Amino acid sequence: QVQLVESGGGSVQPGDSLRLSCTISGITLDVYAIGWLRQSPGKEREAVACIVTSDDNRYYTDSVKGRFAISRDKAKNMVYLHMNNLKPEDTAIYHCALLTDRWKGQHMGVLAEGAYDYWGQGAQVSVSP
Secondary structure, eight states, rough: OEEEEEEOOOOEEETEEEEEEEEEEEOSOOSSSEEEEEOOOTTEEEEEEEEEETOOOOOGGGGGTTTTTEEEEETTEEEEEEEEOOOOOEEEEEEEEEEEOOHHHHOTTTTTTGOOOEOOOOOEEEOOO
């Protein structure tokens, strides 16, 4: 059974940094990409960062480019989201997720929320003065 467990969320001030971690276990199928997606109250869930497993190419949504970085430790089956210069609009629940369908990844895009099929419970990140 695939499990994704996020950790590292918290409450910070604007300009601060946080690192989210995701521990992945139970994988018995190919994973095309691993992403971080977030959902804020009243907003649709959006993918903010993704790493493609075959070539480690990374993709980011425009609002976090230059501030967030996704990385992974293959040996530990962990993925991280390094978040710098946090802003109040980054407040959200952040989910680690797997994209296992290569067709979806290539035709819907690796930043398409609907392409992801396994999700963790999420970690709350709150940014306020």
